[in-house]
Amino acid sequence: PQVIRREDYTAPAFLIETVELVFDLDREATIVASRLSLVANPERGTGAGDMVSLDGEDMKLLSLKVDGVALPADAYEVDTTGLRFKAPSERFVVEIETRISPVNNTRLEGLYVSQSAYCTQCEAEGFRRITYFMDRPDVMATYRVTINAPRESCPVLLSNGNLVSSTDLEDGRHQAVWDDPFPKPCYLFALVAGDLACVEDSFKTMSGRDVALRIFVEHGNEDRCDYAMDSLKRAMKWDEDVYGLEYDLDLFNIVAVSDFNMGAMENKSLNVFNAKYILAKSDTATDTDYELIESIVAHEYFHNWSGNRVTCRDWFQLSLKEGLTVFRDQEFSSDQRSRPVQRINDVQRLRAGQFPEDGGPLAHPVRPDSYIEINNFYTATVYQKGAEVIRMMHTLLGAEGYRKGIDLYFERHDGQAVTCDDFVRAMEDANGVNFDQFRLWYSQAGTPNLVWEGNYDADKKVFCLTIEQKTEPTPGQTLKSDLQMPVKIGLLARDGRELHAQTIDLTQAKQDFLFEDIAEQPVVSFNRDFSAPVNVGTTPSHDDLAFLMGNDTDAFNRWEAGQKYASDLLIAAVRAYDKSGDADAALGNVDAFCDALRATLTNDDLDKAFRAQAMILPGEAMLAEQLRPADPEAIYQVRQALRQKVAIALQDEFEAAYRHNASNDAYSPDATSAGQRALRAVALSYLAATGEGVFIDLALAQYRTADNMTDRMAALTVLNNQDHPGREEALADFESRFANDTVVIDKWFSLQAMSSRTDTLEQIKKLMEHPAFTMRNPNKVRALVGTFAMANQRNFHAADGRGYAFYADRLMELDNLNPQVAARLAAPLGKWRKFDEDRASKMKAELKRILAKENLSRDLYEIASKSIA
Ligand code: B3K
Ligand code: ZN
Numbered sequence: 001p002q003v004i005r006r007e008d009y010t011a012p013a014f015l016i017e018t019v020e021l022v023f024d025l026d027r028e029a030t031i032v033a034s035r036l037s038l039v040a041n042p043e044r045g046t047g048a049g050d051m052v053s054l055d056g057e058d059m060k061l062l063s064l065k066v067d068g069v070a071l072p073a074d075a076y077e078v079d080t081t082g083l084r085f086k087a088p089s090e091r092f093v094v095e096i097e098t099r100i101s102p103v104n105n106t107r108l109e110g111l112y113v114s115q116s117a118y119c120t121q122c123e124a125e126g127f128r129r130i131t132y133f134m135d136r137p138d139v140m141a142t143y144r145v146t147i148n149a150p151r152e153s154c155p156v157l158l159s160n161g162n163l164v165s166s167t168d169l170e171d172g173r174h175q176a177v178w179d180d181p182f183p184k185p186c187y188l189f190a191l192v193a194g195d196l197a198c199v200e201d202s203f204k205t206m207s208g209r210d211v212a213l214r215i216f217v218e219h220g221n222e223d224r225c226d227y228a229m230d231s232l233k234r235a236m237k238w239d240e241d242v243y244g245l246e247y248d249l250d251l252f253n254i255v256a257v258s259d260f261n262m263g264a265m266e267n268k269s270l271n272v273f274n275a276k277y278i279l280a281k282s283d284t285a286t287d288t289d290y291e292l293i294e295s296i297v298a299h300e301y302f303h304n305w306s307g308n309r310v311t312c313r314d315w316f317q318l319s320l321k322e323g324l325t326v327f328r329d330q331e332f333s334s335d336q337r338s339r340p341v342q343r344i345n346d347v348q349r350l351r352a353g354q355f356p357e358d359g360g361p362l363a364h365p366v367r368p369d370s371y372i373e374i375n376n377f378y379t380a381t382v383y384q385k386g387a388e389v390i391r392m393m394h395t396l397l398g399a400e401g402y403r404k405g406i407d408l409y410f411e412r413h414d415g416q417a418v419t420c421d422d423f424v425r426a427m428e429d430a431n432g433v434n435f436d437q438f439r440l441w442y443s444q445a446g447t448p449n450l451v452w453e454g455n456y457d458a459d460k461k462v463f464c465l466t467i468e469q470k471t472e473p474t475p476g477q478t479l480k481s482d483l484q485m486p487v488k489i490g491l492l493a494r495d496g497r498e499l500h501a502q503t504i505d506l507t508q509a510k511q512d513f514l515f516e517d518i519a520e521q522p523v524v525s526f527n528r529d530f531s532a533p534v535n536v537g538t539t540p541s542h543d544d545l546a547f548l549m550g551n552d553t554d555a556f557n558r559w560e561a562g563q564k565y566a567s568d569l570l571i572a573a574v575r576a577y578d579k580s581g582d583a584d585a586a587l588g589n590v591d592a593f594c595d596a597l598r599a600t601l602t603n604d605d606l607d608k609a610f611r612a613q614a615m616i617l618p619g620e621a622m623l624a625e626q627l628r629p630a631d632p633e634a635i636y637q638v639r640q641a642l643r644q645k646v647a648i649a650l651q652d653e654f655e656a657a658y659r660h661n662a663s664n665d666a667y668s669p670d671a672t673s674a675g676q677r678a679l680r681a682v683a684l685s686y687l688a689a690t691g692e693g694v695f696i697d698l699a700l701a702q703y704r705t706a707d708n709m710t711d712r713m714a715a716l717t718v719l720n721n722q723d724h725p726g727r728e729e730a731l732a733d734f735e736s737r738f739a740n741d742t743v744v745i746d747k748w749f750s751l752q753a754m755s756s757r758t759d760t761l762e763q764i765k766k767l768m769e770h771p772a773f774t775m776r777n778p779n780k781v782r783a784l785v786g787t788f789a790m791a792n793q794r795n796f797h798a799a800d801g802r803g804y805a806f807y808a809d810r811l812m813e814l815d816n817l818n819p820q821v822a823a824r825l826a827a828p829l830g831k832w833r834k835f836d837e838d839r840a841s842k843m844k845a846e847l848k849r850i851l852a853k854e855n856l857s858r859d860l861y862e863i864a865s866k867s868i869a
Pocket of ligand 1: 262266303322378
C-alpha cells in the first residue's frame with residue numbers, strides 16, 4: 001500500500017466553488033447527481049489541458065459531462081480509486097451521475113443505512129464513496145443538496161445549512177432542498193433521511209438571534225434527549241462567554257444513530273452521533289454516560305469554529321482541530337463540574353491511552369509525517385496529547401494571552417484550511433513570543449521523562465531544584481531534542497503551609513532552578529495539575545507521599561501522590577510475587593498507606609468525587625506499563641491483595657461511607673450527586689473485596705432495589721467478578737430488562753467481557769451467539785470483543801494464548817466488514833514487547849496470521865505491520 005507523506009503536500013490543481021447534489025434515495029441503488037463548478041487554482045498556475053483528478057471508490061459511474069457535453073470514453077479514465085480527465089479551460093462545470101448501494105455499505109463510511117434511516121459519515125475520506133470529488137480538506141465549496149425519497153419511510157430529510165424548500169413529488173416521494181452558505185470541505189457534508197422522532201428547543205445567541213435546536217432519534221427515545229439538549233445549550237453559552245464565539249446559522253440539528261464507527265461527527269449544522277452519546281435517562285444511563293454525553297455534545301458543537309469555520313489544510317494537520325477542540329471540551333467540563341476531578345480523569349485517559357501509544361510501535365508525532373490510512377490517525381496522540389500541547393500554550397501565555405492568540409487565529413483564518421503551524425504563529429504574534437522550541441511538541445513523538453532532585457541550603461535559605469529531561473527514541477525518530485514545557489511546582493513546609501508556588505519554564509536537558517527565602521527544607525509538589533504531559537521518574541519517600549496526599553494544596557497532586565505511593569508498593573510486590581507466589585507476603589506491611597487513604601476518605605473538606613477517585617488503585621494496565629516483562633497474573637493477584645488489605649483496614653470507614661451516602665432523592669445527574677454515588681460505589685466495591693459474604697449480599701440487595709442505572713451498574717460490577725448465585729440472578733435480570741434496548745444491552749456485554757473470572761472467554765464466545773449481538777454493529781463489537789482486549793488484561797493475556805487467537809480471529813472477521821473499526825481495535829496485539837517471551841511470541845504469531853490474511857485491508861495492514869516491526 002502507498003504511503004502518504006506530509007512533505008509531499010501540494011495545493012490542489014483546481015478548486016471547487018459550488019457543489020449541487022441531487023440524491024434519489026434507494027436502499028439498494030441510490031442515484032447521486034452532482035454538478036461542480038471548478039476553477040483553476042491561481043496558486044498552482046494550472047489551466048486548460050491540465051489533469052483534473054477526482055477521488056472515487058466503490059461506486060458506478062453512470063454519466064460524466066463537462067460544460068454540458070458528455071465526455072467520450074477515450075477522454076477520461078476511471079478505475080477503483082477515481083476519475084481523471086483534462087480540463088477544457090480555466091473555469092468549467094462538471095456533471096457526474098453515480099450509483100451507490102447504502103444497504104450493502106458495511107464499512108459505515110459514505111452513505112449507509114442504520115436501522116431504518118439513511119445517514120452519512122464522510123470524515124476522513126468517505127465523501128469519495130458518494131460521488132467523484134476532490135476529497136481533501138483544502139477544497140472548500142458551498143453546497144446545495146436536494147434529497148428525493150419516499151415520504152412514508154423517510155418523512156425526515158436533512159442536510160447541512162438552511163432548508164430552502166420542501167415539496168411533494170409523484171409516486172409518494174417528496175423532496176427537500178438544503179443550502180449551506182458556509183464554504184466547507186466535503187468531509188463536513190452530511191445527509192440523513194428516515195422516520196425519526198424530533199425533540200425541539202431553542203437558544204438565543206449573544207447577538208440576540210434565535211437558533212432552533214433539534215435532536216432526531218428513533219421513535220420511542222424522545223424522553224432520553226433532555227440531557228444532550230441541555231448540554232448543547234450550555235456549550236453554546238460557554239463558547240460565547242469564554243471564547244466570544246457565536247453560532248452562525250438559524251438551526252442546529254443532531255441525529256442519533258445506532259450504527260456508527262466512532263463517537264460522533266461535527267458535520268456543519270447536522271451533527272451525527274452514536275446513539276450512546278445522546279440517549280440518557282436515569283434508569284438507562286450512568287453518571288459516566290451523562291458526563292460523556294455532556295462532553296461529546298460540547299466537543300462536536302465547538303468544532304463549528306475549531307474545525308469547520310477554520311479547518312485543516314491536509315490530514316496531517318488533524319490535531320489543529322482535534323487537539324484544540326478536546327482542550328476546549330475539557331475546559332468546558334471543568335467549568336461545569338469539579339475542575340480537579342476533571343483533570344484527574346483527563347490525565348488518566350492520557351496515561352491509559354496515549355502514553356502506551358507514544359512508547360510503543362505505533363508512536364507518532366501530534367502532527368504525523370506519514371500514513372497509509374488516515375483513519376488510523378484519529379489517535380490518542382492527535383487528540384489527547386494534542387490537547388495537552390494547547391493546554392501548555394495556555395499555561396505559558398496565561399488565560400488572557402491565550403485568548404489574544406485565539407482571537408487572532410480566528411480573525412486571520414476564518415474560512416480557511418490551515419496548519420498547526422498557523423495556529424502556533426497566531427499565538428506567537430498575538431503575544432510577541434517565540435515558540436520555535438515549543439513547536440517540537442508537534443513534530444517529536446515520545447513521552448519525555450523528567451527526573452528531579454532538590455537540594456536545600458539551610459544557611460542561605462536557598463532551595464535548588466535540578467530537573468533533567470530525556471525522551472527515548474521512537475520508531476523512525478532516534479534523535480530527540482529538548483522540549484520547552486511549563487512545570488508547576490509547589491514547595492511545602494512540614495506543617496502543610498505553602499512556602500512557594502511557581503510555574504517554571506523548562507527548556508534544557510538539565511536545568512537548575514533556585515528559590516530564595518525558603519524557611520525550611522521543603523517537600524516538593526512537582527508538576528502540579530499535570531502542567532507538563534510527561535512521566536516523572538523521581539519517586540519521593542513514602543513519608544513525603546503520605547504527606548502530599550494529606551496536605552498538598554494542589555488537588556491533582558494529592559491524588560497523584562496516592563497513585564505514586566500505590567504504584568510503588570504494587571510494583572515492588574509484583575517483583576516479590578514472581579519469586580514467592582504469595583501476594584500477601586509480597587506486599588508486606590501497608591499500614592502507612594492505608595492510614596493515608598483513610599485520612600483522604602474521611603476528610604469531609606474534600607469533594608466526594610475526588611475522594612472516590614483517590615481510593616481507586618492504579619489499574620492493571622497502568623501497572624503493566626511500568627514493568628518489563630509484565631506478568632498479568634501477578635499484577636492481578638497483587639492488586640487484588642492490596643485491595644483486600646485496604647478493604648479490611650478501612651472497613652468501618654467504608655461502611656460509614658456506604659451508609660451516609662445513600663440518597664432518597666430522585667436521581668439527578670449533577671456533579672455533586674454523582675460524586676456521592678461514586679463514593680458509595682467505591683465503598684461497596686471495597687467492602688466486597690474484604691471477602692465477606694454479607695457484602696456480596698449487600699451488592700445484590702443494591703442491585704435489586706436500585707432506582708437508577710449508576711447504582712445498578714455499581715452493584716452489578718461487584719457481582720460480576722464473584723462466584724455467587726447473585727451474579728447469575730442479576731445478569732439475567734439485566735438481560736430481561738434491557739434485551740431490546742440496543743444502547744443499554746452493551747453495558748451487559750462489556751461487563752461480562754471485563755470479568756476477571758477465568759471462564760470469561762467461554763462466556764464471550766457464547767454471548768456472540770446472543771440475538772442482540774452482531775459483528776455488523778461497531779458498538780456491539782467494541783462492547784464484547786474490544787472490551788476483552790482493552791479492559792481485561794488478566795484473561796486476554798491468559799498464558800495459553802487462547803485470548804490472542806480468539807481476538808485475531810475476530811479482527812479478521814471484522815476486517816471483511818468494517819476495516820476501520822477492525823484496525824482501531826488491533827493495537828492490543830502490538831503490546832507484545834511488554835510481555836514475557838512466551839506471550840510475546842504468541843502475540844506475534846497472531847499478528848503474522850493477520851498479515852497473511854487474504855484481502856487484508858490497508859487499515860488493518862498498517863496497524864498489524866507496524867505492530868510487529
Ligand atoms: N471528527 C470526528 C472523527 C472522525 C473520525 C474519522 N475516522 C469526531 C470528532 O473528533 O469530533
Ligand atoms: Zn473532534
